[in-house]
Amino acid sequence: MQNAALEYDYTVAKWFTYLAITFGIVGMTIGTYIAFELAFPELNNLFGQYGTFSRLRPIHTNVVAFGFTLSGIFATFYYVAQRVLKVSIAESKFVHGVGKLHFWLYLALAAWMVVSELLGFTTSKEYAEMEWPLDLLTVVVWVLWGTAMFGLIGMRREKTLYISMWYYIATFLGVAMLYLFNNMEVPTYFVTGMGSWMHSVSMYSGTNDALVQWWYGHNAVAFVFTVPIIAIIYYFLPKESGQPVFSYKLSLLSFWGLMFVYLWAGGHHLIYSTVPDWMQTMGSIFSVILILPSWGSAINMLLTMKGEWNQLKESPLIKFMVLASTFYMLSTLEGPIQAIKSVNALAHFTDWIPGHVHDGTLGWVAFMIIAASLHMAPRFYKREIYSKKLMEMQFWIQTTGIVLYFSSMWIAGITQGMMWRAVDQYGNLAYSFIDTVTVLHPYYTIRAIGGLLFVVGLFMWAYNFVKTMQSDKVLEKEPAFASPMGA
Amino acid sequence: MFHWLEKRPFFFSVVLFLVIAFAGLIEIVPDFAQASRPVAGKQPYTLLQLAGRHVYIKDSCNACHSQLIRPFKSETDRYGPYSLSGEYAYDRPFLWGSKRTGPDLHRVGEYRTTDWHENHMWEPTSVVPGSIMPAYKHMFHQNVDLETAYAEALTVKKVFNVPYDKPGHTKLGTWEEAKKEALEEAKKVADDMKNQDVKDAVARGEIPEIVALIAYLNSLH
Numbered sequence: 001m002q003n004a005a006l007e008y009d010y011t012v013a014k015w016f017t018y019l020a021i022t023f024g025i026v027g028m029t030i031g032t033y034i035a036f037e038l039a040f041p042e043l044n045n046l047f048g049q050y051g052t053f054s055r056l057r058p059i060h061t062n063v064v065a066f067g068f069t070l071s072g073i074f075a076t077f078y079y080v081a082q083r084v085l086k087v088s089i090a091e092s093k094f095v096h097g098v099g100k101l102h103f104w105l106y107l108a109l110a111a112w113m114v115v116s117e118l119l120g121f122t123t124s125k126e127y128a129e130m131e132w133p134l135d136l137l138t139v140v141v142w143v144l145w146g147t148a149m150f151g152l153i154g155m156r157r158e159k160t161l162y163i164s165m166w167y168y169i170a171t172f173l174g175v176a177m178l179y180l181f182n183n184m185e186v187p188t189y190f191v192t193g194m195g196s197w198m199h200s201v202s203m204y205s206g207t208n209d210a211l212v213q214w215w216y217g218h219n220a221v222a223f224v225f226t227v228p229i230i231a232i233i234y235y236f237l238p239k240e241s242g243q244p245v246f247s248y249k250l251s252l253l254s255f256w257g258l259m260f261v262y263l264w265a266g267g268h269h270l271i272y273s274t275v276p277d278w279m280q281t282m283g284s285i286f287s288v289i290l291i292l293p294s295w296g297s298a299i300n301m302l303l304t305m306k307g308e309w310n311q312l313k314e315s316p317l318i319k320f321m322v323l324a325s326t327f328y329m330l331s332t333l334e335g336p337i338q339a340i341k342s343v344n345a346l347a348h349f350t351d352w353i354p355g356h357v358h359d360g361t362l363g364w365v366a367f368m369i370i371a372a373s374l375h376m377a378p379r380f381y382k383r384e385i386y387s388k389k390l391m392e393m394q395f396w397i398q399t400t401g402i403v404l405y406f407s408s409m410w411i412a413g414i415t416q417g418m419m420w421r422a423v424d425q426y427g428n429l430a431y432s433f434i435d436t437v438t439v440l441h442p443y444y445t446i447r448a449i450g451g452l453l454f455v456v457g458l459f460m461w462a463y464n465f466v467k468t469m470q471s472d473k474v475l476e477k478e479p480a481f482a483s484p485m486g487a
Numbered sequence: 488m489f490h491w492l493e494k495r496p497f498f499f500s501v502v503l504f505l506v507i508a509f510a511g512l513i514e515i516v517p518d519f520a521q522a523s524r525p526v527a528g529k530q531p532y533t534l535l536q537l538a539g540r541h542v543y544i545k546d547s548c549n550a551c552h553s554q555l556i557r558p559f560k561s562e563t564d565r566y567g568p569y570s571l572s573g574e575y576a577y578d579r580p581f582l583w584g585s586k587r588t589g590p591d592l593h594r595v596g597e598y599r600t601t602d603w604h605e606n607h608m609w610e611p612t613s614v615v616p617g618s619i620m621p622a623y624k625h626m627f628h629q630n631v632d633l634e635t636a637y638a639e640a641l642t643v644k645k646v647f648n649v650p651y652d653k654p655g656h657t658k659l660g661t662w663e664e665a666k667k668e669a670l671e672e673a674k675k676v677a678d679d680m681k682n683q684d685v686k687d688a689v690a691r692g693e694i695p696e697i698v699a700l701i702a703y704l705n706s707l708h
Contacts, residue, residue: 037621038588045622052621053588054547068529124580153496161493166503169496173504177511178511186646188638194662195635206575207522210583215511252489259503265509269575272574273556276518286510349553349587421561429564433590438617 008082009090010380012099015343017077017380018372019107020068021462024366027063028458030056032451039444048483050118058129059117064361065127065224067110072369073171073228074102074145079376080164080235081149085156095151109137122200125213127220128182132200136182142179146172150462167231170259174223184215207274218266227258227327227363229296229368236372237301237321241311241480246303254296261290268339280341288341294332301325302370316391317483320371323399327363331356339451345422351440353412362398362454370461377468378483382475386467388485394460402455404446412443502567502693531640531649532706534658535669535694536675538636539662541704542696546623551588554707567594567708577649589620596708601679604701609682627685633694637665673698676705 037043037053044052048271078099082089087094113130122129130138149172153165161169185200238245245251267275267283302325305311311318334356338347347353374385385391417440424428473486492499505696532540545548556562558569570593575581599607608626611618640659643649651659659665670689676698677689685695 038619041619041621045624049546049623049625052546052623054550054621057550058547087567112547122544122547124544124547124549124582126585150496159494160490161496161499166493166499169500170503170507173500174507177504177508181511186642188635188642190640191645192638192639195638196632199635199639202580205523205580205647206578206581207572208519209579210575211515211518211522213581215515256506259506260509263507264514265694267514269585272559274570274575275522275554279518282514330645345557345559348557349585351586353586386554420565421559423561429561434615434617438618 004087005081007090008079009096010079010376012089012096012103012293013075013078013376014380015103016071016078016465017376017465018250019110020071020174020369020373021387021465022459023063023067023071023110024369024461025455025458027060027068028327028451031060032448032455034060034239035448035451039441039448042368047434048226049120052397055118055120058126059114061127062113062129063110065117065220066113069224069361069365071373072365073224073232074106076232076235076369077145077168077228078151078232079379080201081152081168084158084162084165084235085153086158087152089152092151092155095148095155098144098334099148099153100231101139101150105137105144106141107298109134109141111138114233116198116308117238118298123183123185123200123202125182125217126204127217128179128213131184131198131320132183132187133198133449135179135185138141142172142176146176156214161239162235163245163255164231164235166255167227167234170255171228171231172193172225174219174227176224178216178219182212210270211275211279211383214269215263215266215330218269219362221357222258222262222265225365226294229365230258232368232372233301233321233325234366236375237304237318237325239481240315240371240375240483241305241308243304246300248308250296250300254293254300257293257296258290261286261293265290265339268344271339271341271344278479284339284341284344288336291332291336295329298325298329311482314484315482316388316395317371317374319395320374320397321368323395324364324367326368327359327402330363332361333476334359346417347413350413350416351409351443352417355406355409355413358409360400362405363400366454366475367398373461374468375483377465378475379467379478381471382478383468383471384473384475385483385485386464386473386487389487390460390464391485394464397460398454398457401450401457404450404453408443408446408450409455410439412447415439415443489701501579501682522572525576526571529574529576531577531643531651532631532667532703533669533672534636534640534656534659535672535699535702536706537640537703538631538669538694539696539701540582540625540701541636541639542631542700543703544580546626548592549582549584550585551586551620553584553587554593555583557593558591560590566591567597577643579643579647585612592704592707594708596705599707601676601701601703602681603681604704605682605697608700611635623697626700628688629696630688631696631699633666633669633699635660637662640665642676662700670694670703676702 007410187200189197264286268287271280419436555570556566608623611620644651650656673694
């Protein structure tokens with residue numbers, strides 16, 4: 001073992017990659033469907049009570065956030081951790097077993113989640129809709145991931161933790177804390193012996209419940225959509241481009257800055273609500289400060305490409321990653337702007353918010369996961385990527401989709417916000433609520449088409465990935481950087 | 488510079504956890520006790536209203552409707568007085584919502600009637616032309632789960648000291664009493680409705696989801 005190259009074991013990484021592709025397609029197809037429902041309401045009643053926007057919306061967010069994104073994160077983790085720690089997961093039967101169990105229980109949880117939410121079991125808290133038995137299973141899944149993570153760290157040959165590992169550890173710790181506190185609930189069956197055993201009641205009431213929920217809700221974004229995706233880009237962009245990370249100091253500053261600042265920002269979801277003013281102000285101020293560590297990471301990434309911008313033209317993978325960084329910058333500028341009190345007064349409750357979420361999740365998160373999976377594919381299967389052209393097309397189709405999505409939602413949200421507050425010359429409200437709904441029809445249609453384009457791109461991704469697995473363009477040895485691509 | 492820390496994963500994780508947890512501690516703890524105090528005269532939900540609240544949650548009405556009126560003239564003109572923290576003291580979970588695809592409902596009981604809700608849930612465009620809300624016809628023939636609502640009421644009474652059965656507060660009583668009370672309340676709602684199937688069901692002693700939901704919506708003011 002001493003001098004031989006390590007043989008990494010990609011079993012678990014592969015499984016999670018397949019799951020990411022599957023959940024990406026499922027979750028975003030549902031998303032596109034409900035987007036069309038808003039434009040064409042007749043679609044709501046195609047599947048009885050199971051097809052309405054309201055019933056499907058939590059399933060869409062859960063499948064995308066915790067199905068697609070987390071699968072992508074786990075897939076990259078089981079790939080990256082072995083490599084940066086210089087250890088094969090197969091070296092320990094225990095850790096390998098934990099990794100496999102992690103996958104299977106996670107899959108069971110995901111299936112249970114979809115079925116239970118379709119049947120209407122929900123706690124109503126956004127991004128924490130799962131009822132208590134599923135929450136408990138989530139804890140088990142999370143502990144298994146942690147065990148695999150610290151197991152691999154314990155076995156490591158490389159003494160210093162590479163920066164991606166910092167971010168994976170932060171994801172593990174942050175989500176664990178947030179999830180536990182936000183999902184504190186009392187199963188009513190066990191107190192009374194009556195009613196549905198799935199039902200529970202929140203430990204917190206009213207304003208407190210809201211406070212804990214958005215402390216969780218915003219930071220679920222932090223520790224699922226931001227932190228681990230930074231872990232991914234810090235590994236895959238330097239690897240794919242063959243360039244070292246631009247600055248160690250900048251990465252330090254942005255890491256610790258992000259960790260300290262992010263959790264303060266949750267309060268910006270509660271501006272002009274009934275939580276105390278000082279908390280709203282803190283949420284607002286810290287959201288603006290958050291630009292610094294966020295842009296720190298993004299600039300660090302973009303400068304990694306210094307002198308090598310030609311790669312942007314040559315490699316669609318680099319394109320995906322560089323545009324992801326750019327979308328991250330856009331999204332982390334847009335968020336703080338929306339958190340400024342006067343802007344929030346206009347933007348809150350409108351479509352500008354889903355617009356913001358989607359330029360982040362589609363442009364940053366999904367692009368990074370797609371890019372990472374296609375970087376891993378040639379190393380998984382020792383084959384060239386099936387088609388470079390297809391990737392190019394996917395990139396442009398999806399980028400068009402995202403642009404349609406966020407631009408239509410910006411216009412829709414600001415229009416809606418302006419109409420809600422508009423008054424006539426006598427100071428009476430100028431519009432009834434329904435006026436502000438019907439005016440949005442064209443934007444809802446454009447948004448749905450944007451979503452459709454993105455889903456088309458996902459199918460191209462899946463096709464390219466599967467074709468790569470079966471391709472006969474076999475590689476003699478693993479590529480050092482730049483993933484080799486076919487026609 | 489920080490290499491020493493990056494070589495000690497356990498210590499690294501502890502430091503990291505403290506840095507992450509800090510903000511939550513500062514923001515959440517100080518106001519916790521105060522925010523859970525109800526405004527004067529606030530009553531816990533009746534069993535039927537609570538069951539209706541479950542229907543509201545089950546169909547994720549909160550995905551499109553808020554229950555939080557912000558202190559702006561445009562909002563108080565449109566929806567009524569702005570919301571106060573103590574009004575939510577018995578709300579577990581809170582249902583503020585984060586997106587208004589439809590209007591705010593925090594005081595909907597003030598300006599919509601049983602009859603209006605009935606038509607709206609059956610065919611939204613019949614009362615609001617141009618509405619994009621789905622029809623919720625299944626609520627008219629699906630019975631509400633009263634037992635789970637009772638389990639919840641009893642749980643919050645026992646575990647969180649919600650003042651059910653205290654003088655001047657909502658009466659809950661035993662399961663039998665509560666069921667009877669809920670049915671009485673359901674009859675009053677059904678009297679104002681025109682759907683014959685719903686009326687028949689209530690006369691038989693059943694409570695369709697729509698009846699409970701309307702009882703809940705009417706309680707919002």
